[in-house]
Amino acid sequence: MITLLVVDDHPIVRDGLSGMFARDPDFEVLGQAADGAEAVRLARALRPDVILMDLRMPGVDGVTAIGQLAKHGVESKVLVLTTYDTDSYVVPAIEAGATGYLLKDAPRDELLRAVRSAARGEAVLAPSVASRLMHQVRQPSAGPLSERELQVLTLVADGKNNREAAATLFISEATVKTHLLNIYAKLGVSDRAAAVAEAFHRGLLTPGR
Structure with missing residues (x-):
């Protein structure tokens, strides 16, 4: 409950x-x-x-x-x-x-x-909110996912929750959450599952890596 x-x-x-x-x-x-x-x-x-x-x-x-x-x-x-x-x-x-x-x-x-x-x-964003965040980070220097964001997304794809990802990367859960929100904005999605699917679609993640 x-x-x-x-x-x-x-x-x-x-x-x-x-x-x-x-x-x-x-x-x-x-x-x-x-x-x-x-x-x-x-x-x-x-x-x-x-x-x-x-x-x-x-x-x-x-x-x-x-x-x-x-x-x-x-x-x-x-x-x-x-x-x-x-x-x-x-x-x-x-x-x-x-x-x-x-x-x-x-x-x-x-x-x-x-x-x-x-x-x-898990971070949850209304579609309009995700769009606003995406617009904020859509700058030439902020377009691609950073190395740390890719690390976080890889762990998410492996089924890790925020706490587990934070422990693996030796960062705080709040930092993981921030990375996820940035990832959602950059990929134009609003949740973890969509982020992983979009990352595979773009070739950012590779099955069976």
Whole structure:
């Protein structure tokens, strides 16, 4: 069972999300928070697997809360769920440590899959978010995958999760996550499986290497 904390300043949104997940036996909603400060307090006490985090909230906003969670060593995965997909929201949230970034108009099934992926430590991006990141890195000096990004992608193709890849390369999980987000943006994909498939298609990875 995947445990959740739902964070949003609108009670209707919190109740709607909580009710949706409560109807699925694979999930348990441990609590709700109306702002970032309450989210950090509850996350430290409840230690949910995944935190659904809104960004624009009164007081402590979502990006600040994500940074505070990391500072306090809370290992819960943060999946941003917001109506905003502009660079001014996307990049700071990911840099702060968000595992994924979805928009509130995402279909129910997509949201459920995203939470399951986030619980496994996999990065999840809404297509529009992936496109924005891809546009950011599409510069002459940043087009090809770097040697480190290829190393990370090779480990992903071998079935390694973020923690295992980090241990193999002697880097942090957060660094692996950052490399994956860069890989998604450069390849124009939004998840691990698509990244591996696209890498094989482009000849970046070779079967049976």
